[in-house]
Amino acid sequence: MLEGKPLIAAVDDDPTVRDLLTQYLSDNELRVRAVASGGELFALLDQDTVDLVVLDVRLPGEDGLQIARRLRERSATIPILMLTGRAEEADRVMGLELGADDYLTKPFSPRELLARIRALLRRAQAIVNIADLTSRVRGYRFDGWELNIGLRRLKNPQGEPVEITNGEFSLLVAFLASPRRVLNRDQLLDLSRLHNAEVYGRSIDIQILRLRRKIEADPRRPGFIVTQRGEGYMFDAEVSAIR
Template identity: 80%
Template sequence: MLTTMSEPPASVAGAAVPAPAAWPHVVAVDDDAAIRALLVDYLSGNELRVSAVASGRELSELLARETVDLVVLDVRLPGEDGMQIARRLREGSAIPILMLTGRAEEADRVMGLELGADDYLTKPFSTRELLARIRALLRRAQAQASVADAMARVRAYRFAGWELNVGLRRLKNPQGALVELTNGEFSLLAAFLCAPQRTLSRDQLLDLSRLHNAEVYDRSIDVQILRLRRKIEADPARPRFIVTQRGAGYVFEAGVEVVR
């Protein structure tokens, strides 16, 4: 379990530990100097560049001068708390956020995730588990970046006479009429069209939706899909495009043409 040090080195509080530039840069935000020291010591020993700061203000200053790949963010901070920092970060960037807290209530976890955090770990925690979660988030971010690069070159998707213009965020039906979509519906449809005939879990749909800056949350995916079916399916009760895979997720069954 996580243990603390009584007198962490003073130099740890705001400086990055020297490491190869190619290593991912992780920033730990915690007002407890002992925990900052522990995280810097452990993570920097596992091929990560690590900086540690005590507040949202120090984090903003660091982000202004350095590239950061992931933020480990404590919820309980004096002044601007972790929830507020997470909201502010997510408004301006897609940096992965892993939140730490001493509280185990489900409502806090859900709030943190819905504000834009990518993962959540309750104190006390194993440093090995923390490292594993950081690595998983970094792998996911890298995969998202590759997908986002490919999707940025897509002008439109076509399926069964329908056309989704990605740049204009417009959907036309086979008769050429515009079908209005919410931001969430557009992002979910684009997620399906970039991976047709593949079963996508809710987590995968969340990841792909975020590439379009969607406000889509795990608890709302089923509702969004129901609404999307009503707009594109001839019979929403018997969908032929977005098909449910019991216990696995959803699959977009139609063939898709990519227009670049």
């Protein structure tokens, strides 16, 4: 029985690929709805809760990049796995810029596809867990600083307000929800999108630089947002939640 299992929407105009995805993923305890176009995908989204979208870039009419853009406007968190051709590097880059979470080149191994889908589902569940946690938190305190989530207001240890942008706020919430845990760029991107859908991959490093300038005593030698070379960033402070 697959009732209650994650629902995967597979968008590909090739019926052979749709049959392959449906059979293989169903055999591995995933529910699958295979459709041929963006119109069919959004009709499905209106009818059911889709947990992940496998999306072919090369589609007639509205292509996968256009669909990915529309999908991100509708949901900032649903995982998107793009299927591309070997020579379509520009499409892969554009897909990631538009908010796709991963890509796989055709022809692909069904086992690798399954592994990537499972990894994205695990990551999505972790994000849901953190979102649930932060939804029950009114704010955070760290080293004399206080962040009010509802008001999006940051105060320094002297009690003075510090102006932060929406992107900086979203990034700070992501760090404070996971103190002393190394977060890579993809994780920060996903967690930031919980509070601001306009945070993009290339902007993460810029947002961190700007945030450091506002909360660090010496931004060139950060004590809060610490770089972990080859891994990501860690918020190195004692953080308490305000409930």
